Amino acid sequence: MLRYLLKRLFFMIPMVFGITLISFGVIHLVPGEPGMLEAEMNPKVTKEARERIRAFYGLDKPLHVQYWTWLKRIVRLDFGTSFATDRRPVIDKIGERLPITIVINLLSMGLIFIFGIPIGIYCANHKDTIMDKLLTSFVFAGYAVPTFWVALLAMIFFGVYLDDLAMKYFGFSLKLLPISGIKSYDYGDMNVFEKIFDISWHLILPVGISAVGSLAGISRYMKNSLLEVLRQEYITTAYAKGLPGSMVIRKHALRNALLPVITILGLSIPGLIGGSVIFESIFSIPGMGQLFYFSVMARDYPTIMGILVIGAFLTLVGNLIADASYAVADPRIRIG
Amino acid sequence: MATVNKKTLILTCLVCLFVFLSCGKKKDAALYDDPGKPAFGDMIITGSIGEPSNLIPMLSSDSSSHEIASYVYNGLVKYDKDLNIVGDLAESWDISKDNLSITFKLRKGVKWQDGKPFTAHDVMYTYKVTVDPKTPTPYSGDFKLVRKAEVLDDYTFKVTYDRPFAPALISWSVAVLPRHLLEGTDIATSSLKRKPVGTGPFVFSEWVPGDRVILTANPDYFEGRPYIGRYMMKIIPDTATMFLELKNNSIDFMGLTPLQYVKQTDYPAFKREFNRYKYLAFMYTYVGYNLRHRFFKEKKVRQALAHAINKQEIIDGILLGQGIEATGPFKPDMWAYNGKVKRFEYSPEKALALLAEAGFERGSDGVLRKNGTPFEFTVLVNQGNVVRIQSAELIQRRLSVIGITMKIRVLEWATLINDFIDKRNFEAVLLGWTIPNDPDLFDIFHSSKQGPKELNFTGYENSEVDGLLVKARHTLERSERKRYLDRLQELLSEDQPYTFLFVPYSTVAIHRRFKDIEPAPAGIMYNFIKWYVPENQVRYRSNAAVSP
Numbered sequence: 001m002l003r004y005l006l007k008r009l010f011f012m013i014p015m016v017f018g019i020t021l022i023s024f025g026v027i028h029l030v031p032g033e034p035g036m037l038e039a040e041m042n043p044k045v046t047k048e049a050r051e052r053i054r055a056f057y058g059l060d061k062p063l064h065v066q067y068w069t070w071l072k073r074i075v076r077l078d079f080g081t082s083f084a085t086d087r088r089p090v091i092d093k094i095g096e097r098l099p100i101t102i103v104i105n106l107l108s109m110g111l112i113f114i115f116g117i118p119i120g121i122y123c124a125n126h127k128d129t130i131m132d133k134l135l136t137s138f139v140f141a142g143y144a145v146p147t148f149w150v151a152l153l154a155m156i157f158f159g160v161y162l163d164d165l166a167m168k169y170f171g172f173s174l175k176l177l178p179i180s181g182i183k184s185y186d187y188g189d190m191n192v193f194e195k196i197f198d199i200s201w202h203l204i205l206p207v208g209i210s211a212v213g214s215l216a217g218i219s220r221y222m223k224n225s226l227l228e229v230l231r232q233e234y235i236t237t238a239y240a241k242g243l244p245g246s247m248v249i250r251k252h253a254l255r256n257a258l259l260p261v262i263t264i265l266g267l268s269i270p271g272l273i274g275g276s277v278i279f280e281s282i283f284s285i286p287g288m289g290q291l292f293y294f295s296v297m298a299r300d301y302p303t304i305m306g307i308l309v310i311g312a313f314l315t316l317v318g319n320l321i322a323d324a325s326y327a328v329a330d331p332r333i334r335i336g
Numbered sequence: 337m338a339t340v341n342k343k344t345l346i347l348t349c350l351v352c353l354f355v356f357l358s359c360g361k362k363k364d365a366a367l368y369d370d371p372g373k374p375a376f377g378d379m380i381i382t383g384s385i386g387e388p389s390n391l392i393p394m395l396s397s398d399s400s401s402h403e404i405a406s407y408v409y410n411g412l413v414k415y416d417k418d419l420n421i422v423g424d425l426a427e428s429w430d431i432s433k434d435n436l437s438i439t440f441k442l443r444k445g446v447k448w449q450d451g452k453p454f455t456a457h458d459v460m461y462t463y464k465v466t467v468d469p470k471t472p473t474p475y476s477g478d479f480k481l482v483r484k485a486e487v488l489d490d491y492t493f494k495v496t497y498d499r500p501f502a503p504a505l506i507s508w509s510v511a512v513l514p515r516h517l518l519e520g521t522d523i524a525t526s527s528l529k530r531k532p533v534g535t536g537p538f539v540f541s542e543w544v545p546g547d548r549v550i551l552t553a554n555p556d557y558f559e560g561r562p563y564i565g566r567y568m569m570k571i572i573p574d575t576a577t578m579f580l581e582l583k584n585n586s587i588d589f590m591g592l593t594p595l596q597y598v599k600q601t602d603y604p605a606f607k608r609e610f611n612r613y614k615y616l617a618f619m620y621t622y623v624g625y626n627l628r629h630r631f632f633k634e635k636k637v638r639q640a641l642a643h644a645i646n647k648q649e650i651i652d653g654i655l656l657g658q659g660i661e662a663t664g665p666f667k668p669d670m671w672a673y674n675g676k677v678k679r680f681e682y683s684p685e686k687a688l689a690l691l692a693e694a695g696f697e698r699g700s701d702g703v704l705r706k707n708g709t710p711f712e713f714t715v716l717v718n719q720g721n722v723v724r725i726q727s728a729e730l731i732q733r734r735l736s737v738i739g740i741t742m743k744i745r746v747l748e749w750a751t752l753i754n755d756f757i758d759k760r761n762f763e764a765v766l767l768g769w770t771i772p773n774d775p776d777l778f779d780i781f782h783s784s785k786q787g788p789k790e791l792n793f794t795g796y797e798n799s800e801v802d803g804l805l806v807k808a809r810h811t812l813e814r815s816e817r818k819r820y821l822d823r824l825q826e827l828l829s830e831d832q833p834y835t836f837l838f839v840p841y842s843t844v845a846i847h848r849r850f851k852d853i854e855p856a857p858a859g860i861m862y863n864f865i866k867w868y869v870p871e872n873q874v875r876y877r878s879n880a881a882v883s884p
Contacts, residue, residue, distance in 0.1 A: 044474070045475065046476070047787070085397070087524055164605055179577060180574075180580075181572075182547070183547065186876070284574070286547045293573065294386070
């Protein structure tokens with residue numbers, strides 16, 4: 001087991017190296033350069049000033065030299081300084097934004113499991129009933145419609161529509177949920193409980209909506225894997241010896257059926273990080289996804305690379321944990 | 337078991353509902369009709385799609401950084417509401433008889449927000465650090481023309497140029513930086529980029545990364561303390577989200593698109609809470625032709641295209657009326673504007689006549705051809721700018737009527753600039769220019785400005801225009817400068833290197849509790865420190881006037 005883990009860890013090194021090489025190449029292929037995008041076509045920005053800024057960022061050197069400089073720093077875990085005009089250390093920029101992204105992703109992951117697994121179990125047990133079909137349609141609809149669209153609809157409904165209705169018929173303002181951000185304007189004046197309440201209140205929509213899109217995957221996995229198990233002979237045996245249905249499902253079927261679901265845990269990390277870019281921008285949440293969006297728009301190479309490295313690392317670690325916990329949970333593959 | 341759960345659930349819902357209802361007491365809308373009396377306090381919340389990057393304005397090129405900096409810093413001079421140059425940190429100035437030097441008399445008793453006095457040495461430092469080759473600023477161009485800068489005494493500052501330079505005076509409107517906090521440090525890494533200290537009407541208070549920037553009124557501001565107590569910029573990267581926040585009353589101030597201005601905000605509930613304002617924007621949209629192209633190098637062809645494009649249709653259909661026809665590179669409420677230039681009204685007949693003179697013939701299939709080559713070209717537009725893309729579509733249709741095939745290619749901004757415009761690899765572009773406050777067009781139309789990354793990318797060459805551009809640039813006397821600019825505009829209209837399309841209106845919504853907002857040629861922000869909220873209409877009371 002230990003040997004297996006070490007081997008996996010060792011193989012992660014060339015993997016991360018390859019990922020950075022490709023990412024570095026790709027982001028430099030994109031036209032446009034840092035610090036200059038908003039200054040393009042500005043008569044007040046002279047050619048000399050432009051050259052000066054390129055030299056300042058080291059962009060006048062050949063690409064492989066730039067990559068080598070970056071690589072030498074990154075092996076010492078030095079993420080460098082941002083190319084945005086704020087010139088802050090990349091690690092600080094990411095550090096102050098990473099916690100909120102992780103919190104939101106953990107919460108929505110929790111929601112996905114809390115709702116996805118029971119839905120899957122229910123659908124497997126009530127296969128081909130109306131309820132099964134309704135639930136399946138619902139989770140697939142959540143999967144199929146674009147997240148940003150659902151987000152906008154929810155924002156309109158809770159932020160504007162309900163308020164207008166209440167105003168029209170009852171004469172008061174009804175702000176059920178905030179539209180964006182994670183803190184109210186008077187957050188600074190609140191006590192600890194109010195602060196916790198304020199942030200939770202702001203997180204309802206983003207967490208809920210990011211979960212809706214991923215329910216389909218997990219519930220389908222759960223359903224299929226449970227159906228698979230239910231076809232096994234030992235299940236028939238369990239029924240034959242007179243165990244009640246719920247006991248068969250809980251004690252015999254579910255334990256085995258949950259195994260493949262563990263894998264999803266690891267595999268869903270890249271999706272969640274990618275999703276953060278979209279819904280953090282829509283909900284104005286100051287997390288890592290939003291930082292990534294701003295950095296790409298500004299061609300802030302060190303920050304982009306920093307986020308990609310951290311994302312790649314989290315993904316690989318997620319895969320590793322998934323494989324490891326799979327091995328722990330399933331004696332059959334532990335030896336391999 | 338199940339019933340208990342249900343009961344708890346309902347109870348929780350009711351409690352929540354009650355909590356939210358009790359916070360949502362709304363003011364009587366008629367209250368906002370009362371102009372009241374100016375009072376100190378309240379807060380204005382604006383939205384910004386981008387986060388500021390660096391609050392030392394000469395180091396940043398994004399608009400949200402510049403917006404925050406404009407409240408914190410002052411220049412030596414500024415524009416008043418009618419775009420006349422007036423003193424800001426300078427009380428007055430003298431221009432020498434030979435027009436080569438300017439002597440600024442600075443205000444006395446102005447203090448930096450940390451309490452230190454402001455002097456001419458701060459101006460000197462600002463000049464020196466701007467032209468220092470180690471400073472990564474894109475804006476050193478104007479200051480590089482200064483031959484000599486001198487501090488005559490603590491409140492007198494003199495600059496001398498090699499040649500009279502018309503935009504010289506207004507180039508001193510850049511933010512003056514505090515020498516005592518910066519000298520001897522590396523400006524690129526100074527803490528002032530995130531905690532600015534200026535002389536301006538607002539004092540920096542807090543910046544929550546990715547979320548908000550807060551400023552508070554400067555009680556010691558030399559023009560008087562601003563009435564509005566606090567300013568908050570909320571960072572909302574998505575424009576649809578921002579519009580919802582506006583409708584939800586969570587932000588007080590937002591620029592609107594024509595569609596939002598004309599249709600989506602035109603309902604009683606919105607108008608009860610918000611006033612909408614409009615004023616001519618400092619920009620125009622144009623179709624620029626690559627004048628090296630075998631068809632476009634002929635003036636008659638360009639004039640024909642000007643006749644063939646229906647500008648009013650674009651304004652009515654796409655801007656929903658929120659714009660005016662552009663006749664040249666300036667807008668009508670500027671002193672430099674010449675309203676008597678030749679206009680090209682919409683007329684397909686005149687267009688066809690001009691094209692016939694230029695040697696084009698219409699075949700039986702309706703296609704215009706010259707020596708057998710059909711008149712076809714591609715116009716490039718930048719992605720994300722819906723107004724420009726739709727304008728291109730209307731133009732496409734109008735040109736097809738007279739037998740010209742125009743294709744539209746939408747490109748991402750950086751790709752459009754780097755791969756097409758910089759390499760002169762285009763036939764036509766549909767873009768916009770910012771109209772500068774100072775009417776200097778040298779960089780855009782002078783024939784010497786065709787090098788890589790330079791802005792005369794259409795390749796316009798007219799020796800009379802070149803002469804006028806140089807003369808206008810080096811003449812300080814306004815009426816004489818205006819004569820050159822008038823002639824310049826006549827020539828541009830005659831030559832049509834661009835088809836000038838329209839000048840749009842800037843349309844904004846501001847909450848109705850803010851009073852004394854008056855659109856002018858300079859926009860609406862020129863008297864921001866005089867905006868006020870009457871005592872009975874204040875919304876945000878906490879901390880309203882507390883300095884950090």
